[in-house]
Amino acid sequence: MAQDKKMVEAITPMSVDFAQWYTDICKKADLIDYSSVKGCMIIRPYGYAIWENMQHILDTKFKELGHENVYMPMFIPETLLEKEKDHVEGFAPEVAWVTMGGNEKLTERLCVRPTSETLFCEHYANIIKSYRDLPKLYNQWCSVVRWEKTTRPFLRSREFLWQEGHTMHATAEEAREETLRMLNVYAKFHEQDLAIPVIEGCKTPSDKFAGAEDTYAIEALMHDGKCLQAATSHYFGDGFAKAFDIKYTTKENTLAYPHQTSWGCTTRMIGGVIMTHGDDNGLVLPPAIAPIQVIIVPVAQHKEGVLDAAYKLRDVLLSADIRVKVDDSEQSPGWKFAEYEMKGVPVRIEIGPRDIEAGQCVVAMRYNMEKTSVSLDGIVDTIKAKLVEARDGMYKKALENRERRTYDCTTIDEINEALSKGDGFIRAMWCGEETCEDEVKAKTGAGSRCIPLVQERISDRCVCCGKPAKSLVYWGKAY
RNA sequence: CGGGGUGUGGCUCAGUUUGGUAGAGCGCUUGGUUCGGGACCAAGAGGUCGGGUGUUCGAGUCACCUCACUCCGACCA
Numbered sequence: 001m002a003q004d005k006k007m008v009e010a011i012t013p014m015s016v017d018f019a020q021w022y023t024d025i026c027k028k029a030d031l032i033d034y035s036s037v038k039g040c041m042i043i044r045p046y047g048y049a050i051w052e053n054m055q056h057i058l059d060t061k062f063k064e065l066g067h068e069n070v071y072m073p074m075f076i077p078e079t080l081l082e083k084e085k086d087h088v089e090g091f092a093p094e095v096a097w098v099t100m101g102g103n104e105k106l107t108e109r110l111c112v113r114p115t116s117e118t119l120f121c122e123h124y125a126n127i128i129k130s131y132r133d134l135p136k137l138y139n140q141w142c143s144v145v146r147w148e149k150t151t152r153p154f155l156r157s158r159e160f161l162w163q164e165g166h167t168m169h170a171t172a173e174e175a176r177e178e179t180l181r182m183l184n185v186y187a188k189f190h191e192q193d194l195a196i197p198v199i200e201g202c203k204t205p206s207d208k209f210a211g212a213e214d215t216y217a218i219e220a221l222m223h224d225g226k227c228l229q230a231a232t233s234h235y236f237g238d239g240f241a242k243a244f245d246i247k248y249t250t251k252e253n254t255l256a257y258p259h260q261t262s263w264g265c266t267t268r269m270i271g272g273v274i275m276t277h278g279d280d281n282g283l284v285l286p287p288a289i290a291p292i293q294v295i296i297v298p299v300a301q302h303k304e305g306v307l308d309a310a311y312k313l314r315d316v317l318l319s320a321d322i323r324v325k326v327d328d329s330e331q332s333p334g335w336k337f338a339e340y341e342m343k344g345v346p347v348r349i350e351i352g353p354r355d356i357e358a359g360q361c362v363v364a365m366r367y368n369m370e371k372t373s374v375s376l377d378g379i380v381d382t383i384k385a386k387l388v389e390a391r392d393g394m395y396k397k398a399l400e401n402r403e404r405r406t407y408d409c410t411t412i413d414e415i416n417e418a419l420s421k422g423d424g425f426i427r428a429m430w431c432g433e434e435t436c437e438d439e440v441k442a443k444t445g446a447g448s449r450c451i452p453l454v455q456e457r458i459s460d461r462c463v464c465c466g467k468p469a470k471s472l473v474y475w476g477k478a479y
Numbered sequence: 480c481g482g483g484g485u486g487u488g489g490c491u492c493a494g495u496u497u498g499g500u501a502g503a504g505c506g507c508u509u510g511g512u513u514c515g516g517g518a519c520c521a522a523g524a525g526g527u528c529g530g531g532u533g534u535u536c537g538a539g540u541c542a543c544c545u546c547a548c549u550c551c552g553a554c555c556a
Contacts, residue, residue: 017550019549020549020550023548023550036547038547038548094554094555148555149554149555151548155556228556229556232556264556265556266556297515300514303514331514332513332516332517332518333514333515333517334514334517335517335518336516341516352514352515353515354515478555
């Protein structure tokens with residue numbers, strides 16, 4: 001068996017057409033189907049199970065940190081959306097409107113939420129009266145609508161699932177801490193659970209969220225060298241509080257505006273997982289979010305004892321809280337191998353007459369396609385170790401890809417030369433002027449991605465104008 | 480929103496140049512043989528050709544309109 005051979009003919013190879021490869025995986029791994037409305041996708045059970053696993057990990061973490069889940073309406077009256085000027089200007093081009101109720105024209109049109117800052121603010125204005133009411137740490141899981149012009153499954157759909165945290169704090173310091181705390185939650189989730197290395201950073205002023213004082217984000221590098229903003233966390237200061245007249249009485253009996261944050265991540269993360277870990281045989285899922293962590297494929301299952309051994313093995317693993325399944329369908333073993341590789345199941349166990357006789361089974365790892373025979377004694381510990389190994393191996397591979405595609409540059413020419421070898425992260429110094437930011441993008445195609453929290457000084461001069469540099473910036477072509 | 484590509488059984492596509500009885504492979508159903516990398520044989524079911532309007536004796540095929548998907552740009556989670 002040649003391990004480097006492409007075993008699934010149905011998927012367009014990455015090297016031939018990365019975009020096509022991506023959509024092939026979305027469809028062939030049964031993650032999504034298209035619906036009859038442009039940009040609105042059907043998330044199928046296998047895709048949704050991935051989302052549920054992501055949700056569960058994050059939701060648990062949010063609650064540990066004191067956040068409470070709520071649900072806000074999906075409609076925002078136009079006047080409410082318009083209360084914060086920058087915010088409405090940022091979102092107006094992509095909101096969907098409801099203008100009719102039944103057969104009657106509404107007196108005020110309703111926006112289908114693109115994000116819920118305004119709704120939270122309206123509510124907070126009603127319930128925050130005293131410093132004793134702070135902080136307010138709310139989160140909601142819902143879908144939002146943004147009328148995108150071009151759409152792609154998970155990466156850019158008109159309706160997408162997400163989580164939005166909205167918090168209110170007595171002081172700016174507290175709110176700033178919260179902003180970074182949640183950014184870190186996202187970063188850890190990506191690195192630990194999704195095995196995706198990320199850069200934590202701050203957006204440049206031109207790239208900030210509409211209405212935010214500071215926008216932070218985590219940026220990941222995909223297999224093709226393009227960047228993906230994987231999650232964001234915003235510090236709002238008291239701008240919205242002022243616009244929505246949210247005031248509380250302090251201990252000293254004075255009136256003050258609270259300071260606000262919001263932070264979110266979306267089903268786009270599934271796209272990030274696909275484009276970070278996937279290969280020409282299909283999806284490769286990190287164990288933490290894989291709906292099936294271990295697939296057991298019985299070989300010659302009609303022979304006596306084979307299925308029983310498979311079920312027994314399943315039960316042992318199940319009792320150790322491993323998400324495991326036996327595929328006892330009538331398909332051939334080869335078909336099953338290919339099928340679960342396409343679906344990215346991290347670990348496959350083959351068990352047939354030869355194994356049973358030897359007290360063994362075959363364990364195949366999805367991320368590197370390695371196959372080994374292991375003893376059935378102590379199988380739980382073996383498989384647990386394999387799942388850890390899968391996460392670590394995937395992370396290492398992704399990090400190597402990022403490092404291979406990260407270039408330090410001090411001039412525009414160097415950027416262009418670096419990018420001629422393939423897309424990736426460009427690290428270069430910046431003076432802080434928007435004109436330079438625009439010029440870099442115009443001349444190289446690489447936009448500013450973020451100002452990393454961990455700063456280094458790779459030169460004293462701006463990569464564009466040559467004036468004294470303020471900060472190191474990551475640049476790249478983005479999804 | 481600009482530029483390309485594609486819409487024909489569930490899926491992938493041929494047929495469109497030159498208008499004349501709707502095709503293939505895969506999948507599906509049934510029966511049998513198989514089973515350590517997408518098995519094989521036999522029989523069977525399944526399509527108003529994305530939608531609309533027009534031209535024509537006759538349209539999957541020609542014209543116009545429209546919708547969707549997809550790729551490449553600009554904008555965005």
